[in-house]
Amino acid sequence: MDRNIISYFFLRLIQSIFSILGAVIIIFILSRVLPGNPAIAILGPKATPENIERVMKEWGLDKNYLEQFSIYISRLVQGDLGNSYIMGISVNKLVIERLPASFELVVFAFIISLIIGIPLGIFIAKKHDSKLDLIFSSTSILGFSFPTMLLGILLLLFFGLGLHLPVGGRLDPRYTIKVYTGFMLIDTLLNGNIAAFIDAFLRIIPPALTLAIPLTCLMVRFTRNSVLEVMMQDFVKTAKMKRLPESIVMYRHILRNALVPIITIAGLYFAVLVTGDIIVETIFAWPGLGRLIWEAVTLRDYMVIQGAVLVVSIIYISVNAIVDILYFYIDPRIKG
Amino acid sequence: MDSRILVKTEKLRKYYVVRSKILKRVIGYVKAVDGVDLEVKEGETLALVGESGSGKSTLGLVLAKLLKPTDGRYIFKGLDITWSLPKELRSKIRIVFQDPYSALNPRLKVRESVIEPLIVQGYSGKEAVEKAIEYLKLVGLNEEHLKVYPHMLSGGQRQRVVIARALITEPDFIVLDEPTSMLDVSTQAQILQLLKEIKIKRNLTYLFITHNLAVARFIADTIAVMFAGQIVEIGEKNNVFSKPLHPYTNSLISAYPPPDPEAIWKPEIPEESSIENTTNINGCRYADRCPYAKNICRREEPPLIEVIKGHKVKCHLYNLI
Amino acid sequence: MKPLEIKGLIIQYYVNNQWVDVVSNVDLDIDERGEILAVVGESGCGKTTLGLAVAGLLPSNAKIARGYIKVFDKDVTSTSNSIKIAMIFQDALTSLNPLLTVGEQIAEIDIHHFKMSKKKAFEEAKKRLAEVGLPTTFVSKYPHELSGGQRQRVLIAMAIAMNPELIVADEPTTALDVTTQARVLILLRDLVKKLGIPMIYITHDLALASQIADKIAVMYAGQIVEYSNKYSLFKEPKHPYTQALLSSIPRVDVDVSELHIIKGEPPTPGSFPRGCRFHPRCPLAFSKCFVEEPIPRKVSSYGYVRCHLYG
The missing domain is CATH 1.10.3720.10 (MetI-like)
Structure with missing residues (x-):
């Protein structure tokens, strides 16, 4: 195979990786700007603020977005899409x-x-x-x-x-x-x-x-x-x-x-x-x-949206x- | 020399960067124009001839101030305009392109196309239209043509409109880039004859770019032959045609079939070779194709030698051939 | 049995809901193998349509309304016989399939016509390439890898590979540089002479026609206005259009200070003038020319002219 094809392959691969990275960032941002709160969604409208806070903390949603993102990315590179908050099982399993x-x-x-x-x-x-x-x-x-x-x-x-x-x-x-x-x-x-x-x-x-x-x-x-x-x-x-x-x-x-x-x-x-x-x-x-x-x-369910x-x-x-x-x-x- | 020199270039160069197809690395340069020294006298028509890829159109664009050179000097009316063009000179240099179909905006009427350069100069609409009529008449059209769109005109008429548009700013110097190569024989004759007459009437100076030596012989006073970005021969037209000094000029002339069945057509054309990879050649650019080439031709670039007054050639062996 | 005989040929195109004459009453012939007939005219005169008709390649919106084209006594329009007519087109780049190699495009002729094996057909393709002066390694090249002159040679090789009874060449060298043009043209001329293939050469260039052809037909507004062997046509052009054309070409070999001008522009199909089609541009037109269409008249031992001056 001549060099041209190999370099083209390689270039296309790099391009694709960048596209995926871009997709990850956009998906992360978009799912955060969705109106509504997952904790309320699962606990129901009558949930107490203490309860909501507890749940948010448990899911790591009390941290700022940058922290959330770095945690997400570090798990992602290991092939882990995270866990569903609501269904309680791993997103990998759901997706598969x-x-x-x-x-x-x-x-x-x-x-x-x-x-x-x-x-x-x-x-x-x-x-x-x-x-x-x-x-x-x-x-x-x-x-x-x-x-x-x-x-x-x-x-x-x-x-x-x-x-x-x-x-x-x-x-x-x-x-x-x-x-x-x-x-x-x-x-x-x-x-x-x-x-x-x-x-x-x-x-x-x-x-x-x-x-x-x-x-x-x-x-x-x-x-x-x-x-x-x-x-x-x-x-x-x-x-x-x-x-x-x-x-x-x-x-x-x-x-x-x-x-x-x-x-x-x-x-x-x-x-x-x-x-x-x-x-x-x-x-x-x-x-x-x-x-x-x-x-x-x-x-x-942010994690599922992101993963899927x-x-x-x-x-x-x-x-x-x-x-x-x-x-x-x-x-x-x-x-x- | 009595007549004044209008256009003068010194070591004019225009290089294009060549990049690889996929990774866009710089892999070399195309020396489209590579060290051109040229003088065009007032009232003269200089025909720049050469084959496609010789750089003649690039040189035309540089001289029309539509393209910045890479290096060298461009002197117009004694002023150095290599890097900037004074406002008052802008209307003095104009260009006419090969394709009369794409040179006119299809959505504009002839009127708008022709007066546009005047409006830019600050003319009022009425004055501009009056002048447009004058120039349409000069190129053999009339007032009626102001109202039409380009698609309603024939190729010859369109080229006349383009010429009127170029003339309307009263330029001194016009670059004509293959203005008749897309026209039919009978229309070509009309346009060539028209250009010749207008030149005398308006005291113009032409740089006429063409691949057609017959057209060059008809229209020009001086012929400059271009090969691989350089001028290889320049001289008064009858000298160049009757006694070509460069082997390339000779092969170009011999390639034309004489319009006479009794005459024997014997083109002296060397084997085809690519002129693309001339970037690393030290010697004469033509050496690869030249049937007479000697060692010196591959080693050393020949200077432009003045053989008789005004007739110059860039060849080591001109007097041996 | 003449290699080519065209009689009373009328070709029409369907445009704007009506049939329009593009070629009118054309009579032409080629007398012997290896003879070259040049059809010379300006754009829109119908010369390309004529060529396509001879090659049997008229588009679906065109038809032969009257007359016939016979190649070795066989009518090209009847689908029953298998006359092989090769055509070489103007633009060699677009005339070659960009996705197939040169070899594949030449070899497919042998494979489908002569039921040759793929391997043998490729060997033949190599021979054809050598015949047109190209290296045999070009079989595996793609068209975009070749220069303009090389591509045109491939087209010629393809035409020869068909073992044709007639070749139609439609301005095959106009897109090329003059030096390449000269080489390709001389190659084509010598090849058809050597192989004894009759050829129609369509061009706008009278000078070229004088060097390549044996006979010349000058075409104007869908008609042949003058038809003669090239020597008498150049020595004594009869039709005012031919005369004007000859003196309106700039020349390389002699200094011409003034070009003869034919006023106006050639008419387009659908708007051909009444009477003689050239009369609006003719300096010699008289009353008869405005009303009556001239018929072809024999004026020399060979050929004819379509002009009232010779009535």
Whole structure:
């Protein structure tokens, strides 16, 4: 591997570490400026000032912010996200418990968006001066700008009341499943329980669609534009001039070039999925990180908020670093 | 010499820093302009010719006072203006760029574009418009064109507007950076002819930058050939074209196909080599490409030698070739 | 069997909800293998459209409204036959796929046309590179790593690799420096002569055409106004446009103190004048020119001129 790639890797790693550090500071500050007091949240409105003070002292919340931060950081570098004030257990445990559920949901939604969005975008680009293009283009703008909250509730009603399918949660509590990977779709199969798999599959569809529909619309639009732009370029004329089979022109010449910006945008919009995830998990009672954050915010559980949001940030930053490195492999011009 | 010298440069240099792509370390310098001594007499047209990357456009920008040099001296009308330009001289040096499409703001009408430099000088709107009409007529347009937007004009008309805008401040010296290279043959002829006529009418001095030697031969009095940031040959145009002294000039001239099927076109062009890595060369910059190069050429930089009056060449071997 | 025969060709573009003539009634031909026909004209005259039509690469909003283009007696517009026509485009950088190596782009022709193995195709690609004067190691280079002249050579290598029946070259050297331009051009000329491939060379540069072509067609406002072998065209230009064009070019070889000026600017498709399309700019126009479109007239042993002066 040449030196360029290694130095790029290294530089990207350092950048990512700085981004994470920045995220830690911002999250810490933001969770402190949240109105409300965790002690009151747990002790109830009738708590005596002495009691509140005792609890605050126990959690270290009586120290000033700088001290609190240095304690937090010193534990963080050891990989310890601290303890939840209210639930009384370690945040690490909470996050590890909840992470697979979110991961499964987000990745499932992401894959749906890509496998529907990209081919559909290519198809529309091929028919770019037809009515079909107009219809799809306007639909996709609508789909992308539809609020997640509303979409989620509509899908909940449609699947639950309209189709009478199971909604809410990851799995019917009837089924007992031995956990291997934390991913319900995989675990049910590993248990050999087909009925449970179907149940899990039906339950993941509505929340995944809520996340996937806007992103799919975006991917359709973006793929269409990107493919169209490449189709206009001279080297496509050259490829046609060479009388190569149409599939070769499309995949080898057009799509490979169109994919470069598509990958970038897909990476960026991974973040949108993650934020959407908080709303979706709340609507569908999905026991993931998003719901954990929601619960923690209502309870002012600083440590949980910090921990969960930090994990989400790390995932996001890593995804973008991976995208950049992918980019480096796809496009020889960047190596210079 | 009778005629006064309007523009004079001494050892003018402009270096650009080159940084590595990823870590942005300084890895070298591009010597875009590397020690140029030039004199342009009042009323003269000096054509600066060279290929892309020779530094001719950078030199043009420095002489138009749009770019600060790295080193050297720039004397205009006897005044040293290397580092600062007195206010009263600002309107006296103007530039016309290659691309008439991007030179005009698409959201401004011709009127606004042309009078802008006058408004800056404190003219009233009415006076400015009157003057704008005068100059539009000078470049072969008319009052009607004041009201239109650039996209409604053809390439040739746009270039005329750009020229009117440059002329309106009554400059003494105009840098013309490839003003016709994006135009069609018939439009190019119109603009070249126009520039030649205006120069005499308004007693102007031109620095005409072009990669096209034919255009240079038509428009110029003096030809300066630039290679790798340096002037390698300079002289009265008929001398340069009929008896080129530098092997580079010779290969440039021979590269032009004569517009005559009976004539035999035999370009004398040495093998391609990159001119980018000239940063560490001690000798003649052209030595790598030169078919005649000897040891001395790689070792020692040749001086600019005056061979006959006004015809100078930067070559060790000019009298052997 | 002529290498190229174009008869009564009309090409239209669909713009602003109507079909507009871009190329009108063009008759051209190439008589033998290795012959080079230059099509000379200013921008907007339809020369590039003509080239794209010959190569079968018209965009989807353009159509051949009338006439035909035959290459060795086969109609290029019918999809049933597999005529191989190579086209070399103006901008070599954008004409090469930035994500594929030079070798991959040349070899894919052999792989798909001649069902060659990948390894063998790469060996062939190396031979092609050597033929255009490039080192064989360039097979593994990416387009952005090459200079302008080298990229243009790659395009030529690609055209040759197709083993084409005809080459269309659309101003392949305008973006290059003069010295590089001269080298690439002479390479291309000598290569097609050696291999006996007929070529259409599209350019705005009459001087260049005089050196590279055998025959020259001067194009103005979608029509061929004069068509002749290059010697008679330069010695005795017939059409006023050709005459004006020849005297409006600055020259390197002789000192010209005044350029001939053609007043006005060339018309654009959709606004071609009635009568003779050149009449608004023609110093010799008379009443007939304003109303009646001249038809091509044979004036010498070869070719024709489209002008009422020769009626």
